[in-house]
Amino acid sequence: MKHDALTMALLYDYYGELLTEKQRTCFDLYYNQDLSLSEIAEDLGVTRQGVHDTLARAEAQLRDFEEKTGCIAREEAVRAACGQIGAAAHALLAVPGAEEAARQILAAVDKIKE
Structure with a gap:
């Protein structure tokens, strides 16, 4: 799931505030705190699949924001x-x-x- 963590971190620095609170939380726990999907799921009281889907949507949105704006x-x-x-x-x-x-x-x- 960690698609080029450096790229994701840069995208998050630029566009992270545009994500939902839940997406920001999952992103932070996964990329910055280096927790596994299972650990995040346990902490947030959701399923591992739910965390995976939330991260996938967040990553896709971050890439989409850059594709549309080209700021980076x-x-x-x-x-x-x-x-x-x-x-x-x-x-x-x-x-x-x-x-x-x-x-x-x-x-x-x-x-x-x-």
Whole structure:
């Protein structure tokens, strides 16, 4: 069931508040507390299958949110572009007369990265 836990954690960080309380609880217990489906079922007083279904719906919803909004993909693209712009600005530092412009570009990139 743990479909790339890192990806799920990132999706949850972005979109977790859009899940139901029950989905958030199951997700937290499964991914963050590392409890088994049986342990979660016992803690919540539901069946193991119920926990499995809740997690499956939560994971599907998180993937769907990203597919529809693309927020994570956009942020990754911005980070990559910042890296490329920063590298180009560092190269400009070596060009006589372009040092100040390069510093301004680097400062702007640093602001975006924050």
